[in-house]
Amino acid sequence: MNRDGRSYWLREALADDEAPAPPLVGPAECDVAIVGGGYTGMWTAYALTQRAPGIRIVLLEQDICGGGPSGRNGGFVHGWWDQLPLLVDLYGSEQALELAWAADESVAGIADFCTRHAVDAWVRRAGYLQMSASVAQDGEWEQTVETCKRLGVAEQYYELSGEEARRRCDSPVFRGAAFMPNAATVQPARLARGLRHVLVERGVRIHEGTRVQRVVDGSPMRVLTRGGEVAAPQVVLGLNAWAAGWPSFRTSLLAWGSHIVLTEPIPDRLAALGWVGGEGISDSRFTIHYFRTTADGRIAFGAGVGAAGYGGRIGTRFDHDERASERARAGFARLFPMLRDVRFVDAWGGPIDISSDRLPAIGSRAGGRLHFAHGYSGNGVGPAFLAGRILAARIDGGDDRLARLPIVNRRAKAFPPEPMRYIGARVIREALIRHDEATDAGRRPGLIVRFLAALPRLLGYRLGP
Numbered sequence: 001m002n003r004d005g006r007s008y009w010l011r012e013a014l015a016d017d018e019a020p021a022p023p024l025v026g027p028a029e030c031d032v033a034i035v036g037g038g039y040t041g042m043w044t045a046y047a048l049t050q051r052a053p054g055i056r057i058v059l060l061e062q063d064i065c066g067g068g069p070s071g072r073n074g075g076f077v078h079g080w081w082d083q084l085p086l087l088v089d090l091y092g093s094e095q096a097l098e099l100a101w102a103a104d105e106s107v108a109g110i111a112d113f114c115t116r117h118a119v120d121a122w123v124r125r126a127g128y129l130q131m132s133a134s135v136a137q138d139g140e141w142e143q144t145v146e147t148c149k150r151l152g153v154a155e156q157y158y159e160l161s162g163e164e165a166r167r168r169c170d171s172p173v174f175r176g177a178a179f180m181p182n183a184a185t186v187q188p189a190r191l192a193r194g195l196r197h198v199l200v201e202r203g204v205r206i207h208e209g210t211r212v213q214r215v216v217d218g219s220p221m222r223v224l225t226r227g228g229e230v231a232a233p234q235v236v237l238g239l240n241a242w243a244a245g246w247p248s249f250r251t252s253l254l255a256w257g258s259h260i261v262l263t264e265p266i267p268d269r270l271a272a273l274g275w276v277g278g279e280g281i282s283d284s285r286f287t288i289h290y291f292r293t294t295a296d297g298r299i300a301f302g303a304g305v306g307a308a309g310y311g312g313r314i315g316t317r318f319d320h321d322e323r324a325s326e327r328a329r330a331g332f333a334r335l336f337p338m339l340r341d342v343r344f345v346d347a348w349g350g351p352i353d354i355s356s357d358r359l360p361a362i363g364s365r366a367g368g369r370l371h372f373a374h375g376y377s378g379n380g381v382g383p384a385f386l387a388g389r390i391l392a393a394r395i396d397g398g399d400d401r402l403a404r405l406p407i408v409n410r411r412a413k414a415f416p417p418e419p420m421r422y423i424g425a426r427v428i429r430e431a432l433i434r435h436d437e438a439t440d441a442g443r444r445p446g447l448i449v450r451f452l453a454a455l456p457r458l459l460g461y462r463l464g465p
Contacts, residue, residue: 237374256309373391
């Protein structure tokens with residue numbers, strides 16, 4: 001594992017990039033202050049510059065733009081067709097479809113952005129496969145496929161046989177799959193850094209290396225940092241997993257580690273597998289394995305098996321967790337036994353923001369002056385594009401369908417307070433991992449593991465089997 005705190009994606013994207021923007025020093029005024037230089041904050045800024053050219057925006061980032069999850073994720077871009085049954089349960093069929101179509105627009109929207117602004121983010125619109133890699137995972141998508149059929153969108157998410165799935169990627173353990181054709185992969189850090197470059201060109205004032213200490217409600221709002229403050233009538237919080245440590249969001253999120261390992265280039269081996277289309281793939285575990293290829297023929301293979309944080313604190317273990325990386329390598333060996341001799345040349349990790357039902361929280365507080373989006377639960381590249389459009393619509397104040405989508409200002413079940421949240425997350429996380437590892441091996445998990453893995457669902461959280 002590299003020890004510089006940067007993913008392979010970000011190091012590759014920064015090779016010929018500009019120097020960091022200077023930290024904020026002294027007072028500043030603007031129309032909208034944005035806290036967080038990841039996808040949420042930057043897409044909000046981009047959408048605002050489209051809606052209101054000349055708008056004064058100040059964006060504050062504690063690291064560099066794209067230095068967090070936006071620059072180290074798996075780079076999967078898709079909407080919510082795989083979440084359609086949940087959306088129907090929450091909002092009914094008509095509004096569920098409205099949400100699913102709005103989220104689906106993100107795939108084309110991101111690709112069009114890259115084309116329009118000459119951002120080479122390695123966009124490949126090749127679809128997404130959700131595989132079964134064990135008996136326990138068989139049919140995991142059946143309810144979603146049936147819901148898509150019932151609502152007249154069967155072409156958006158449909159089943160493949162084992163033979164059809166293995167034609168796309170010939171792993172001996174793949175038993176069947178569901179396919180979402182409108183999906184893509186990107187080089188996530190190239191997308192983030194390209195977005196930053198466009199914002200600078202559009203006059204957005206960016207300050208990197210600037211940690212926000214607090215936001216003071218008022219008219220205007222005041223965003224306080226160690227070196228200065230920003231006064232603005234509207235503030236956006238694009239905090240991702242760091243929102244779990246923000247006072248008003250502490251019981252709405254868990255910070256959970258996800259880790260990726262990267263192989264050496266193996267284009268000939270990928271060709272032998274038939275995996276040449278560029279599809280993003282995952283299995284159907286709760287502690288999911290997700291994997292995709294790169295422009296130079298590598299496999300980036302991730303697993304949601306990392307640490308949990310106390311009180312929303314993001315410690316160094318989120319970035320450097322050798323046990324999590326080893327579990328990712330073990331998952332790779334199981335799914336691709338014919339590639340056991342392939343060398344891993346990099347590994348990295350970091351926190352993701354898990355919500356209680358795996359859907360993001362998007363909304364406004366403080367009388368419509370403070371706006372936020374977080375809780376992407378490991379699937380944020382496409383939904384963050386939608387969230388940015390929603391927040392920009394709410395700030396703009398127009399009569400816009402995006403500002404009225406049913407996901408806005410929704411209420412989800414709260415997590416318990418600390419220390420129960422941390423203790424529960426640690427215990428249940430390990431039970432979920434062990435449950436998945438047992439079923440992968442064809443074993444029945446032990447009684448205690450089964451009980452702990454099922455407990456979140458019993459308590460009303462959409463976590464676990």
